[in-house]
Amino acid sequence: MFRSEINAGLLKSSVDTVSVLVDECKVRLDEEGLSIKAVDPANVGMVELDIPAESFESYEADDELLGLNLVRFEDIVGMANKGDTIVMELDEETRKLTIRIDGLRYTLSLIDPDSIHQEPNVPDLDLPGDIDVAGRELRRGVKAAGMVSDHMAFGVSEQSSDGASTGSTDVSDDGTFYMRAEGDTDDVRVDLGEDDLISLDTGGEEAESLFSLDYLDSMAKAIPNDAAVAVEVGDDYPVKMNFELAGGDAHVTYLLAPRIENE
């Protein structure tokens, strides 16, 4: 059994974080809330989304596992205005999901969950670099990198990079979080010191990992500009990005496998 009411803006931004990676997913429901774990078909990018029961306007659910067509679901949710309430109800006989938005009723067929790619286990990693950065800074670095290459590095350094700072930005000696990309002729580099970040802990190490811009670009688009993103970076390790939506109403974790450079 599942019946809930939720703010349309929260549901939309939540679904977006998953749909940038996969077209269909398993949705787990229980009395704690709604959760989704998904990995893209190439096993490179993972997402974990949690919307706790108390973030809904109303919520009742027994343990359920639903198979959701995200493309279709996004279209439906897109019919709502930001402030609308979306009512979702599972018809247990037909196994269809009824979605109501202000007088509009959409009956959505669910997918057999067994036909959907298995849910990933998001690994626990203990990575040296630990940075809190604004969503807009990440987006900017990713966008700039896209001008010169199809992959980019995230890294932490104990020293500020020589000449990397503009006259107006003081990069402190406490280290730097950087994003950089090397193209055939041109390079891009963003150095963010303590003053540009919400918090910075380099772990006292130099660490850098390389990632596909395809994935980073998709993920960055789903991260709100004003989110505080907790980025964990290692040396040739996956990157982990944690953030919240709508002031804490939903929790999202991205994990992206590194691209190992062929030398």
Added chain:
Amino acid sequence: MFRSEINAGLLKSSVDTVSVLVDECKVRLDEEGLSIKAVDPANVGMVELDIPAESFESYEADDELLGLNLVRFEDIVGMANKGDTIVMELDEETRKLTIRIDGLRYTLSLIDPDSIHQEPNVPDLDLPGDIDVAGRELRRGVKAAGMVSDHMAFGVSEQSSDGASTGSTDVSDDGTFYMRAEGDTDDVRVDLGEDDLISLDTGGEEAESLFSLDYLDSMAKAIPNDAAVAVEVGDDYPVKMNFELAGGDAHVTYLLAPRIENE
């Protein structure tokens, strides 16, 4: 002879209601005003547009029948800002229409009216269902239906549909106007009770007709969000939609033939 001045916004929204159905049309002018009747090449959708003489800023016309290239005419009118005055004058010698917009003069060749599809006779229908609904509600139903099918039904029912109402909407016992579409796997339904409509008269009957979404979508785009649309619905009958532009300065009637479902 024909010479007139008209508000650009009024002329633009008027022309749009016709151009969604046809690329060229006959324009009738007489001392009463300007009128257009047109039917699309497949004879499925009709439009009737009237702009009375008093809706113009100035208006003088003898009986004239002009053949108008609407694609070209829309481009010209699109050069004006909403508050501009558009001056149109027929050059009787050259049979060209001079259109002036703030220092810009466009000389438009007219089409031989005999080469244009005949004007339709918009039939008088006495349909049971009689609903006044906001343009934005129609648009919304049409847009939602487009997610699951290429055709949709308009109908009236004496009872509110079971489970069709959300918790927040009280559908009264006085009946419902509904829009619905059935896809291969998913369904969409919008139920509008007395409280959601400007007025509702089901005629004491159940009636439903099916229409092509191609046409409904085009027509809905030309209906202003804030227009009160008088919808007349029957059982496997055409639908008639009457509305006004710019607070009554122009009158529009759409008539759309039903699509008979093959069983």
Added chain:
Amino acid sequence: MFRSEINAGLLKSSVDTVSVLVDECKVRLDEEGLSIKAVDPANVGMVELDIPAESFESYEADDELLGLNLVRFEDIVGMANKGDTIVMELDEETRKLTIRIDGLRYTLSLIDPDSIHQEPNVPDLDLPGDIDVAGRELRRGVKAAGMVSDHMAFGVSEQSSDGASTGSTDVSDDGTFYMRAEGDTDDVRVDLGEDDLISLDTGGEEAESLFSLDYLDSMAKAIPNDAAVAVEVGDDYPVKMNFELAGGDAHVTYLLAPRIENE
């Protein structure tokens, strides 16, 4: 050596005036400032851009000649917000240009200037017609002409054209600057009298020249709406358009060769 700081909005609008004509160009630097002269591959349209040293927030340069990929450079400048400061510095060893925008550092490879099309000599012309007109009026005439043809005429006339004025516009006897285009069936004409222009001097002659709309359209897009454009027109002569960006911080001259009509 070259090191400068400049407002992003000024740099962006300056670069746009050149990039509408060419994809790469030579940039001359000296203590007076930055200047670019370029002509399109067909030798039809020329541009001359000057940003004096005092328009920069800071500026230091020895005589330098740089080869710039404008497509790439525009993308980089596009990363900045309008109010940002862009820092450019030439690395004399690597001959690369470092561009810094608020924490972002882009290292741009320069092109060998010798591989770039030679800089044109913008000729001194003494043309009869001398008009100061708002950028938005030019754009409007060019856009309207595009509806009927792929070329258009600029001209000056001592008399106001018969019937060219609307009821609301008084074209004085002091002459007219006009833009006109003749299509296969339709014509467009914009007549601007003294009251519609910032200043008008017809030189006491009738003069008209025909131009390619491809070029005029590109140039018009790079002219700010609120710029006062000094247009010099002759009889089957090039047209010269001078204007300033950002209230005088940069000076631009366009020169466009006439298209001689085959009779």
